[in-house]
Amino acid sequence: MCTIIAKKFPNVGWVGVKNRDRPMATKTALLRDQEDSVQRVTLMDEMTRWSEGMNSNGVSIISSSLSLATNGISKHPSRTGNLIRAALAEKTVEDAVRYLRDSDVSGCVMIFDKDRLFLIEGKTGKDRTQVVREITDDWVARTNHGIWIPSAGYQKNSSNLILRVRRVSSEARLKIANYILQTAEKPEDMMPLLAKKWIDNPQLNTIRTPIVDIDTRTTEQLMLNPNNLLMLVRNIDGILEFNQKDANPAGSKVLVGIVQS
Secondary structure: OOOEEEEOOOEEEEEEEEEEEEEOEEEEEEEEEEOOOEEEEEEEOOOOEEEEEOOOOOEEEEEOOOOOOOOOOOOOOOOOHHHHHOOOOOHHHHHHHHHHHHHOOOOEEEEEOEEEEEEEEEEEEOOOOEEEEEOOOEEEEEEEEEEOOOOEEOOOOOOOHHHHHHHHHHHOOOOHHHHHHHHOOOHHHHHHHOOOOOOOOOOOOOOOOOOOOOOOOEEEEEEEEHOEEEEEEEOOOOOEEOOHHHOOOOOOOOEEEEOOO
């Protein structure tokens, strides 16, 4: 239940931003480890083990879910999060894409460095389907309904009212996200624009707050800039289990910055 965007800027390359949405406030940890010659930095939800991040070669991954949910909270470790964390140990974008493709990852997953971006769209269930493409346009956005796989994610004709409402939200957020990508002139514009209140309905904005019967709220923002090996995190409704002082120990190849609200 998230919004992910990426844009290729002149002299910078691809930059990706995510607004993460959850049905409750989150606790998020910062993990930094070494896999052979690759230093891996991931944000991890302590409840679900959902993970995203960047490695020292600039390989970066963000994702949005295509799984259906009302207000339920998963108590199981995230399979997609575990796969993303493993993919961040790969040395190249191509190898990370290959790993996620062969592992049958689901959801909308953007894998990129400063030069190239690939998008995987995967549907779960008995009619499991996966599409993998390199993005050749200068920007791309995804929310929580399938574009290449129309039957994935929230559906307009669902018999469940809340799921239909979530489809309306997904479409509205995607429209706003594409407008943001058209108007952002530099990487620094992306997080503030994605956090802006564009319309009055709190579930139709890219930054969300709960309403009656729908607890979804935006818990944090994440920006990945492979050109500078820079990860920016903004806490919105949760707890970051790390601080700026401890985020970049000696030997850090990927720098982490905490953006103050």
